[in-house]
Amino acid sequence: MPYKMNFNDRCYQILKTIPLGKVTTYKSIAQKLNSKAYRAVGNAMNKNPHDPNLYPCHRVISASGNIGGYAHGTEAKKERLKSEGIIIEKGKIDLNKFEFRIN
């Protein structure tokens, strides 16, 4: 990898490593970057300039298990997660089952 990457690009790199059927949290991504920029991670997802198919920002949810937001609508995000095999009950995801723990 190149020497320097801005904050956003590092988020996108991590995004690509999330396997199908798993999710991660804004918090986890920030931690992987040795940072507490939870909110900045959300901003990065929102402005994602890349192809959403290569950078699955819908697999990023909030640390509390809530869905979080989605540029194309929260409902669409839920549907997409469900279609990947993730179970959502009462608007929440069981992180113990579905969280992809980075390294």
Added chain:
DNA sequence: CGGTTGACCAAGT
């Protein structure tokens, strides 16, 4: 360079 804005988080009420 200060102020505002979020797809946030944790703790408290």
Added chain:
DNA sequence: GACTTGGCCAACC
């Protein structure tokens, strides 16, 4: 369990 509060940090204006 819903709502408020204070804290966090990069991007943007």
